[in-house]
Amino acid sequence: MNTQHNRTAIVTGASRGIGAAIARRLASDGFAVIVNYAGSAGAAEKLVHEIETAGGRAITAQADVSDADAVARMFNAAEAIFGGVDVLVNNAGIMKLAPIGDSDDALFDSQIAINLKGTFNALREAARRLRDGGRIVNFSTSIVGLRLENYGVYAATKAAVETLTAILSKELRGRSITVNAVAPGPTATALFLDGKSPELIERMAKMNPLERLGMPEDIAAAVAFLASPDGGWINGQVLRANGGMI
Numbered sequence: 310m311n312t313q314h315n316r317t318a319i320v321t322g323a324s325r326g327i328g329a330a331i332a333r334r335l336a337s338d339g340f341a342v343i344v345n346y347a348g349s350a351g352a353a354e355k356l357v358h359e360i361e362t363a364g365g366r367a368i369t370a371q372a373d374v375s376d377a378d379a380v381a382r383m384f385n386a387a388e389a390i391f392g393g394v395d396v397l398v399n400n401a402g403i404m405k406l407a408p409i410g411d412s413d414d415a416l417f418d419s420q421i422a423i424n425l426k427g428t429f430n431a432l433r434e435a436a437r438r439l440r441d442g443g444r445i446v447n448f449s450t451s452i453v454g455l456r457l458e459n460y461g462v463y464a465a466t467k468a469a470v471e472t473l474t475a476i477l478s479k480e481l482r483g484r485s486i487t488v489n490a491v492a493p494g495p496t497a498t499a500l501f502l503d504g505k506s507p508e509l510i511e512r513m514a515k516m517n518p519l520e521r522l523g524m525p526e527d528i529a530a531a532v533a534f535l536a537s538p539d540g541g542w543i544n545g546q547v548l549r550a551n552g553g554m555i
């Protein structure tokens with residue numbers, strides 16, 4: 310259903326995983342999509358080709374979200390090519406797990422740089438530049454509610470993202486821009502699957518009463534709702550998309 314003609318969406322971390330599913334979904338809903346990536350140029354270009362072949366509009370944009378200048382350049386490119394930005398999906402993120410006692414500085418600094426500063430860098434540009442009526446969707450995690458061992462630093466970066474979400478939703482008063490966060494549960498992407506045994510994956514998949522892992526498309530559907538006219542009355546909220554795990 311193409312309801313979003315002439316609207317543009319930036320999706321950070323869209324080369325793979327949940328971000329790629331969001332880019333596909335928003336493009337099929339009619340958005341022109343900026344497929345942001347850090348290192349996976351080939352995957353991002355392949356996705357843009359796929360979107361164009363299906364009749365959609367998309368471009369790639371390399372930018373490490375932890376680099377504020379690179380994020381500003383990505384917004385410049387979106388404005389130059391598509392005339393403005395209406396939707397920001399702050400999806401790029403990394404996850405490194407360890408007990409707090411075993412966490413080194415690199416584990417802490419990299420997650421702060423990408424998950425928190427990266428989200429902030431794009432939020433700052435969006436606060437300045439998003440067209441009235443726009444939408445911002447940040448990415449948290451249901452682990453903020455579950456508070457599992459080993460997730461301390463990762464969950465802390467996402468709890469901070471939830472706080473930025475609520476406060477920015479108020480700061481954008483008067484511009485008809487909504488700011489929300491989606492907080493997935495375990496979802497079948499490299500971020501979740503890599504380094505876990507089949508038994509652990511199975512156990513975590515069964516933590517929700519629907520008894521399966523989330524798929525990237527499940528999360529993309531929640532984002533598409535928040536970005537759509539139907540989602541327009543939801544503002545400043547965290548939507549846990551996890552099959553009922555918490």
Ligand code: NAP
Pocket residue numbers: 321322323324325326327328345346347348349350372373374375399400401402403404423427448449450451492493494495496497498499500501
């Ligand atoms: P993923 O499969 O590992 O994909 C991560 C994406 O982020 C890739 O496209 C990657 O691009 C990009 N990225 C990483 N660092 C970046 C940087 N510095 N600048 C720009 N892009 C960067 O992860 P995912 O599972 O789809 O996760 C997406 C979001 O959902 C994350 O915020 C994550 O915390 C959240 N989440 C995931 C789960 C889950 O179970 N999967 C659960 C809860 C929340 P390159 O390939 O170019 O590096």
